[in-house]
Amino acid sequence: MADKQYILALDQGTTSSRAMVIDAAGNVVALAQRPFEQHFPQPGWVEHCPMDIWSSQSGVLTEALAAADLEAHHIAAIGITNQRETTVLWDRETGEPVCNAIVWQDRRTASWCDALRERGLAPKIQEKTGLLPDAYFSASKLVWMLDHVEGARARAEAGKLAFGTVDSWLVWKLTQGETHITDVTNASRTMLFNIHTLEWDTELLELFNVPASLLPKVVSSSGECGRTRGLLDGIAIAGIAGDQQAALFGQMCTRAGMAKCTYGTGAFMLMNTGEKPVTSKSRLLTTIAWQIDGRTEYALEGSMLMAGAVVQWLRDELHLIRKSSEIEELAASVPTSDGVVIVPAFAGLGAPHWDQYARGTIVGLTRGTGRAHIARAALEGIVLQAADVLEAMEADAGMPLMQLRVDGGAAANNLLMQIQSDVLGIEVVRPKNAEATALGAAYLAGLAVGYWANTEAIAEQWQVDRIFKPEIDAEQRKRVRATWHRALDRAREWEQA
Ligand SMILES: Nc1ncnc2c1ncn2[C@@H]1O[C@H](COP(=O)(O)OP(=O)(O)O)[C@@H](O)[C@H]1O
Numbered sequence: 001m002a003d004k005q006y007i008l009a010l011d012q013g014t015t016s017s018r019a020m021v022i023d024a025a026g027n028v029v030a031l032a033q034r035p036f037e038q039h040f041p042q043p044g045w046v047e048h049c050p051m052d053i054w055s056s057q058s059g060v061l062t063e064a065l066a067a068a069d070l071e072a073h074h075i076a077a078i079g080i081t082n083q084r085e086t087t088v089l090w091d092r093e094t095g096e097p098v099c100n101a102i103v104w105q106d107r108r109t110a111s112w113c114d115a116l117r118e119r120g121l122a123p124k125i126q127e128k129t130g131l132l133p134d135a136y137f138s139a140s141k142l143v144w145m146l147d148h149v150e151g152a153r154a155r156a157e158a159g160k161l162a163f164g165t166v167d168s169w170l171v172w173k174l175t176q177g178e179t180h181i182t183d184v185t186n187a188s189r190t191m192l193f194n195i196h197t198l199e200w201d202t203e204l205l206e207l208f209n210v211p212a213s214l215l216p217k218v219v220s221s222s223g224e225c226g227r228t229r230g231l232l233d234g235i236a237i238a239g240i241a242g243d244q245q246a247a248l249f250g251q252m253c254t255r256a257g258m259a260k261c262t263y264g265t266g267a268f269m270l271m272n273t274g275e276k277p278v279t280s281k282s283r284l285l286t287t288i289a290w291q292i293d294g295r296t297e298y299a300l301e302g303s304m305l306m307a308g309a310v311v312q313w314l315r316d317e318l319h320l321i322r323k324s325s326e327i328e329e330l331a332a333s334v335p336t337s338d339g340v341v342i343v344p345a346f347a348g349l350g351a352p353h354w355d356q357y358a359r360g361t362i363v364g365l366t367r368g369t370g371r372a373h374i375a376r377a378a379l380e381g382i383v384l385q386a387a388d389v390l391e392a393m394e395a396d397a398g399m400p401l402m403q404l405r406v407d408g409g410a411a412a413n414n415l416l417m418q419i420q421s422d423v424l425g426i427e428v429v430r431p432k433n434a435e436a437t438a439l440g441a442a443y444l445a446g447l448a449v450g451y452w453a454n455t456e457a458i459a460e461q462w463q464v465d466r467i468f469k470p471e472i473d474a475e476q477r478k479r480v481r482a483t484w485h486r487a488l489d490r491a492r493e494w495e496q497a
């Protein structure tokens with residue numbers, strides 16, 4: 001493959017960093033992946049070391065290129081996609097992070113967000129940012145750092161610190177501190193960005209007491225925005241998008257009304273709403289899907305804060321399985337969960353419930369409950385969250401969804417996808433290339449440098465692997481969801497503020 005050119009996609013996820021070399025046909029010709037350490041210093045807290053994020057990401061970049069026997073001149077452009085909202089704060093001079101990154105799942109700032117609601121600010125925040133006040137978003141995490149890390153606020157006010165989501169941090173490191181940017185999709189997850197004017201919102205910055213000097217410049221999702229220095233010198237960084245928006249693009253949900261759900265650490269259902277930001281009346285988020293050639297498109301999003309991470313928990317903490325993929329066989333060994341329901345509210349509940357104080361709950365245990373029932377209930381808990389989100393999405397969109405495209409690590413699980421179709425009552429479609437997130441970032445970068453001519457040329461690359469159709473009737477679906485809602489009531493507001 002010596003003389004051909006490729007796109008390099010960097011996919012910095014919650015649990016691992018991945019790098020993929022992608023060719024013009026959209027094939028992944030090399031992939032390298034490294035997990036990195038998760039820190040849980042207190043109940044409800046989740047942290048990453050920014051240096052681990054960088055070393056794992058730069059490590060897989062080098063590995064993927066070596067695996068494909070490629071050098072810098074073979075790479076037409078780099079596309080970056082990342083876990084969103086996770087907040088990094090670092091020193092502009094030394095490049096040293098001032099503390100660990102606070103991860104999107106972290107709940108330490110729940111009471112700060114309650115205070116915003118108590119002050120009646122939720123409608124203003126939703127109107128400007130498309131978001132609902134919640135510890136999930138970057139703003140409260142950044143404020144926490146400024147208020148709790150010794151000297152941070154003074155250094156920030158003196159212009160010495162830089163804030164960024166993980167995309168900003170990676171670009172900063174890839175350009176050796178030359179470029180401090182974020183793209184519109186990542187900015188739209190901070191709760192500091194006005195999704196209508198496409199600028200940092202000065203009123204919110206003042207309200208939250210965040211110095212504007214901390215903020216990165218906001219760029220579009222597709223367009224050259226920096227060049228690598230040192231490692232892989234001189235390559236154009238030409239595409240950036242938060243991982244869920246990148247997956248929406250990678251799944252080619254490019255027309256209004258098309259939707260996808262990605263099952264990774266969490267699960268995220270996004271529906272393209274075109275150039276119109278739809279304000280949700282059903283407690284979904286309005287978010288920027290992408291900005292290409294000056295044209296901004298929006299999406300409605302239902303964020304489920306725990307999905308594949310439940311499977312990881314059964315593997316690492318309960319030792320019920322040795323590998324995530326083993327859950328499918330174990331769950332399939334019983335026909336039902338025998339009345340056991342798991343509500344995966346380990347990090348509170350996201351859309352459409354938004355309960356920061358809900359906690360993970362297992363109900364319906366009897367003496368006959370075995371490992372397999374727990375495994376099956378875990379899978380059911382993941383997909384039942386999505387049924388609540390779909391209902392909200394259809395209400396906001398004012399039309400039923402006919403089909404849901406799926407991807408992400410856990411979408412490989414056929415049983416999970418079958419139960420998903422059962423509880424949604426619609427077709428669930430898995431594409432041949434399940435790497436939608438990395439593909440989306442590659443497409444955004446490739447479009448910017450003319451590697452692909454246009455979106456139409458890319459759309460042909462999307463191909464169906466398998467379609468899952470509902471196998472239960474409406475009456476059964478109604479019963480399953482009613483039981484789920486009873487369990488949900490028991491998980492709500494468990495933790496006391
Ligand atoms: N066959 C499977 N069944 C269920 N869950 C799975 C399966 N394979 C992987 N997972 C889960 O999917 C997640 C990994 O997916 P990935 O898309 O790489 O996540 P992320 O980008 O959030 O790090 C893990 O939480 C893992 O437990």
Ligand SMILES: O=P(O)(O)OC[C@H](O)CO
Pocket residue numbers: 013014015082083084085104242243244264265266267
């Ligand atoms: O790491 P993932 O793939 O679960 O994605 C995390 C999301 O971006 C959080 O909003």
